[in-house]
Amino acid sequence: MPNVSPILRKVLAATGALLITSAAAAQGGSYEASLSAARLGDTRALATLLQRGIDPNTVDAQGNTLLILAARDGHAQTVETLLSHRAGVDARNLNGESALMLAVLRDHGRVVDQLLKAGAAVDHDGWTPLHYAAFEGHTALVDKLLARGARVDARNPAQATALMLAARNGHIAVVRRLLEQGADSTLRNDRGLTAAEWALSNGNTDIADLIARQHATR
Template structure:
């Protein structure tokens, strides 16, 4: 509710201030379409670099979501709020990762974008989509490998569930990766993988569990 109110105030304030509504729409379009020159001109004329649309997307989020590296660089040079999250809870880095815009994601990481926070985080998206190079980049940037998503799934569980064996191998190679974490429905990564037909991934996880000398996690049933 508070974020929605801030978004509304930002939009209304812009329309009532020095920059008119047409400039506001032009800035949103320039960020989304990657017209870095037009975007820079609008910013020089007074458009707030942290302008947001009705969904709480900043110019940076829009540019990152569409993979517009030039627009992203233009905005980063203006010291924008790099970690701002829209009404859905997504940051610029999260959406760049989700859509596989590697160069944009790396630019955001270099600029200091946060990799860890509550709820869904960039590593969850990278694992869910099977973005192997971005998993490596996020882990190198300090992403918490075992951080739970809202459904309590870790990156390993998400990759296992969706059949991304390359990501699973990368995560299993990390000694800190928890093998026995359970989702909110009581599923471990190997069981979730097996239920989705990814038996090769289930076998990999069980082999790594055996190599580490760990017992299988206790079955946890949720009674509705």
């Protein structure tokens, strides 16, 4: 700036620094606002932030994307908005949980339908949506996942199948459904227990009897 006085140069420099600081603060504010909007299901606020350029795949400190946060708490309209902005449907947080897994865990059927329609994966390494549905006894969601091709005998890190988890927790309707779909009752987890043995260890004798009868007819 050959024709600018030293004083004016300082003023311009200070103004530039202020603008940069203000922009950084605004960006940080948008980040926090987007996470809050996803958690609370404030679709209008989130849509505005997305239109202003906030990344639809923004993540929090635990690796939860905006879609995971919205799906976890059953905010179907917010989920739809994020999907329309091409949010990654199969992203997983630091615990290995996807939006579909957490929607299944909390029995948010409408959100599960949205995610499945968007092509969310029903099978992957580690815990799967079917494991979560079986663990909680969500029979209708077990049916949806199996209809989408979920592997009935998929193993979690402890080598447990959906059948084992349902048997352990006393969810006889889920156990019956999984057996009807060909679940292998002879498999053992990392403690050496079959589904029937795990059921018995938790006092679920009716489930152990059901599995024994089913096994005898095969």
